Structures are given as C-alpha cells and as structure tokens.
Amino acid sequence: MVWLVDYTHYTKDIDPELARLRSEYFEIKTYKRAMIIGETAPVKTRVFSTGLLRIATILARNDIDVKYIHYYMLEDLLDSTEEYPEIVAFSAVCPTVPHCARMAELIKAKSPKTKVKLGGSHVNVCTEETLRRYPVFDELTKGYECEGASKVVGRKLNGVSEIYVDYSLLPYPITEYAINTFSSMGCPFACSYCVDGLAPHFVAQPDGNLGVLKELLPRRNLVHFFDSVLGFSADGIRRVTEAVKRTEHDFILSCDMRADLLTPELVHLIEGAGFREIRMGIESSDDELLSMNKRTLSVKRFEEQVKMVRANSNLYITLYSITGLPGTTRESQMRTLEYFDYLLMDKLADEIKNALYVPYPIDGLDYLKRGVYVTNDDWACYDRQSYPVFHTDLMSEAEIWSVYLDTARSINNSWLRSCGFDTPRDIPKTDIQYAEYIQANYLRK
Numbered sequence: 512m513v514w515l516v517d518y519t520h521y522t523k524d525i526d527p528e529l530a531r532l533r534s535e536y537f538e539i540k541t542y543k544r545a546m547i548i549g550e551t552a553p554v555k556t557r558v559f560s561t562g563l564l565r566i567a568t569i570l571a572r573n574d575i576d577v578k579y580i581h582y583y584m585l586e587d588l589l590d591s592t593e594e595y596p597e598i599v600a601f602s603a604v605c606p607t608v609p610h611c612a613r614m615a616e617l618i619k620a621k622s623p624k625t626k627v628k629l630g631g632s633h634v635n636v637c638t639e640e641t642l643r644r645y646p647v648f649d650e651l652t653k654g655y656e657c658e659g660a661s662k663v664v665g666r667k668l669n670g671v672s673e674i675y676v677d678y679s680l681l682p683y684p685i686t687e688y689a690i691n692t693f694s695s696m697g698c699p700f701a702c703s704y705c706v707d708g709l710a711p712h713f714v715a716q717p718d719g720n721l722g723v724l725k726e727l728l729p730r731r732n733l734v735h736f737f738d739s740v741l742g743f744s745a746d747g748i749r750r751v752t753e754a755v756k757r758t759e760h761d762f763i764l765s766c767d768m769r770a771d772l773l774t775p776e777l778v779h780l781i782e783g784a785g786f787r788e789i790r791m792g793i794e795s796s797d798d799e800l801l802s803m804n805k806r807t808l809s810v811k812r813f814e815e816q817v818k819m820v821r822a823n824s825n826l827y828i829t830l831y832s833i834t835g836l837p838g839t840t841r842e843s844q845m846r847t848l849e850y851f852d853y854l855l856m857d858k859l860a861d862e863i864k865n866a867l868y869v870p871y872p873i874d875g876l877d878y879l880k881r882g883v884y885v886t887n888d889d890w891a892c893y894d895r896q897s898y899p900v901f902h903t904d905l906m907s908e909a910e911i912w913s914v915y916l917d918t919a920r921s922i923n924n925s926w927l928r929s930c931g932f933d934t935p936r937d938i939p940k941t942d943i944q945y946a947e948y949i950q951a952n953y954l955r956k
C-alpha cells in the first residue's frame with residue numbers, strides 16, 4: 512500500500528498587520544471581480560495537487576493500492592490504522608519540507624519498515640541540501656508523472672492510458688475543491704527569482720482535462736490553468752486555446768502569461784476559448800532591476816502589451832509583482848508604487864498581486880554573488896508572507912519588511928480609489944467570495 516500525502520498547500524499564521532491588509536485586499540477584489548466577471552459558481556477553498564493526483568492515477572491504474580491524503584489527515588490515519596503502508600510519499604513545497612520531515616520521524620517511530628519519500632517542486636531543484644538536512648527520508652523522488660510514480664514505488668510503470676487524472680481518488684468529492692489544472696509544466700524562461708525555469712518544461716494535456724471536468728462541475732466554476740506560462744510559445748497558446756474551446760466548457764478560466772508572447776490574434780484566441788482573466792508579471796517599474804533578474808521585457812514594452820490586451824479584449828487583467836528583488840531600494844520601490852497607482856487609476860490593470868521575494872534554496876546557487884545574504888535557514892519561513900529570511904547589500908530585513916507592508920497598503924489604496932472609494936467601508940457587499948490560494952492557505956481561519 513502507498514499513501515501519497517499532499518503537502519503542497521497548508522495554513523499558517525501571518526503577521527496581524529499583513530493579515531489585515533490581505534483581508535482588505537480580498538474585499539476590494541471581491542467587488543472588482545463581481546463588477547467585471549460577474550456571478551460564479553460557489554467558490555471552494557479546499558485545494559489538491561494536480562501533479563500528485565496524476566501520480567496517484569498512474570499507481571491505481573497499475574493495480575497498486577494507493578491512498579491520496581491531505582497533510583492534516585495524516586496523524587489521525589497513523590493513529591487509527593491497523594496496517595501501516597509500505598510507502599508514504601510526500602509532495603512538498605519548500606516551506607512544508609520541515610513539516611514533512613517531522614511527520615516522517617513520526618511515521619518511522621510507529622512503523623520503522625515504512626519507506627518515507629519526498630518529492631515535489633522543491634526536491635527537483637534542491638535535492639542535495641534537503642537530503643543533508645533531513646536524512647530521515649529514505650529517498651527523494653525527482654521527476655514528473657510516470658517517471659515520478661515509478662520512483663515512488665521503485666519500479667517501471669507503463670499502464671496508463673486516456674484519462675490522466677482520476678478525481679475519484681481524492682478524499683473529498685471533486686465538487687468540494689477549487690480547481691487548478693494545467694496544460695503544460697515548467698517554464699522555458701529563466702527569471703532569476705523563480706524556480707519554475709529550472710524544471711523541465713513539457714506539454715501535459717492541452718485541454719487541462721476540462722473535457723472530463725465539464726461533466727463533473729457546475730457551470731461558471733472557476734478554473735485556473737496552473738501552467739507557469741500557458742502554452743509557453745505562440746504555437747503552444749494556439750494549441751491550448753483550440754483544445755480548450757473544443758471541450759465546449761462553461762467555466763470561467765484564468766491563466767498566467769508572459770506579456771511578450773501576446774499578439775492581438777492570441778488575445779482573441781485566449782478570450783474566445785473562455786478565459787476571463789489573464790495574469791502577467793511586471794515585478795517592478797525599474798528596467799535595470801528587471802534586467803538584473805533576467806526579465807527581458809522593458810517596462811515601456813510591457814505597458815504597450817497591456818494596452819494591447821485592453822484594446823483587444825474584455826479580459827480581467829491581473830499583474831504580479833515581487834517586493835525585495837536583489838537591487839531594490841526603498842526609493843526604487845516607491846517609484847514602482849507610483850507606477851502601480853497609474854496602472855490601476857488608468858484602468859490598465861484590474862488587480863496587482865504582490866509577494867515578498869524569497870531566495871529559495873537551489874543546489875549549487877550562491878546567493879552572495881547576487882548581493883543576497885540569507886539570515887534565516889528555517890525553510891518553514893520561506894513562504895513569501897513571513898518576515899524576510901535575507902537582507903541585501905542595499906536593504907536590511909527590517910527595511911525590506913517595512914517596504915513590503917507599504918507596498919500592500921499602497922496597492923490597496925490605489926485600487927480603492929480606482930474603484931471610486933475612500934475606505935473599504937464604502938465597498939458595497941456582494942454575495943460572491945473569491946477564493947484565493949493565499950487566502951485559503953496562508954491565512955489561518
């Protein structure tokens with residue numbers, strides 16, 4: 512028997528001021544999305560890992576007794592089980608690795624014969640350091656899908672065809688989950704602050720399994736394509752949008768996209784396939800800083816692309832930004848905030864998300880060469896929401912944190928004003944609540 516433990520999502524306490532700002536952010540977002548996108552099916556906050564479920568599906572199709580569980584179920588299961596599994600395999604992200612190691616020790620104490628393995632995006636880029644820190648794991652399994660599933664059980668597996676994901680293997684009905692799906696994995700770009708570019712990129716299933724989901728979910732269900740960059744090339748975008756359109760779904764889709772890939776033709780295809788939201792990275796208004804971090808598109812060109820999307824569609828435009836990238840100063844961040852104010856006030860952006868830079872551990876990468884000094888090596892804090900785990904040549908941890916909170920405040924204020932409100936109290940209440948990865952998983956209820 513194999514237990515696959517999903518530790519890719521989790522909850523944790525965050526700084527009270529940040530929690531307040533986040534909650535204000537979601538109030539504005541709820542209003543803004545209701546205005547632009549309108550009604551949706553009830554939003555769910557339970558989340559699963561599509562990649563881990565694909566591995567579970569492959570194991571089940573090869574007649575291996577497999578159980579997919581969420582991390583919070585594990586302790587009870589260990590207490591109540593009559594028979595411990597031969598293998599427990601965790602899928603983790605960087606901040607959950609220490610938690611998985613603690614659970615691995617618990618499992619070993621109860622059942623020394625059980626093999627405990629660890630996989631997921633963190634392991635793919637940081638194998639050696641993870642093994643050195645956490646020898647409790649019997650093995651780290653790198654790889655994807657069939658390759659990853661084979662490594663979990665230690666033998667070659669071939670018996671998968673057709674339906675890639677068997678949603679009946681989830682502990683709860685699929686209708687209880689927020690849906691993240693993907694058509695491709697990895698990213699061919701190599702922005703210095705992101706580990707997705709280090710993973711191999713490949714096409715998984717162009718329609719993101721919408722053909723199957725269509726039969727299982729209500730109309731106007733939100734589905735986010737979790738691709739790092741949808742299709743990752745003009746041809747890829749054409750292939751995905753065609754496959755998605757063919758499913759004749761009635762969902763509200765969103766996706767991440769590189770602004771430089773877009774043309775009016777592709778924007779029409781994306782909207783025509785049922786996407787209502789497109790998310791692109793801007794990160795900063797400082798060209799020098801962007802180029803230091805291997806972003807090739809200038810701010811001017813980015814803005815032209817955003818205007819082009821606006822002129823050619825009714826898509827809800829979300830922009831991603833990161834505070835604290837190497838090279839950032841308080842002054843450069845203040846200029847970025849002025850720029851964000853302009854983007855929101857001029858309705859070029861409908862929403863700007865912001866996260867804190869984290870120097871994720873990567874085998875062989877020396878952050879000192881980038882002017883980044885790691886000061887806290889507890890990976891449980893590497894979640895883009897906790898107090899900085901680093902300082903740079905230009906800013907202390909306290910300064911980075913203060914600028915990060917100022918950024919959250921400033922974005923909220925600009926966003927409120929762009930909607931015609933002075934305070935969050937002015938926002939009319941709607942029935943809709945938009946689930947969000949960060950809201951569902953980082954803010955403990």
Ligand code: SF4
Nearest residue numbers: 698700702705708739
């Ligand atoms: S394009 Fe996006 S997903 Fe790809 S490496 Fe850069 S930030 Fe990461």
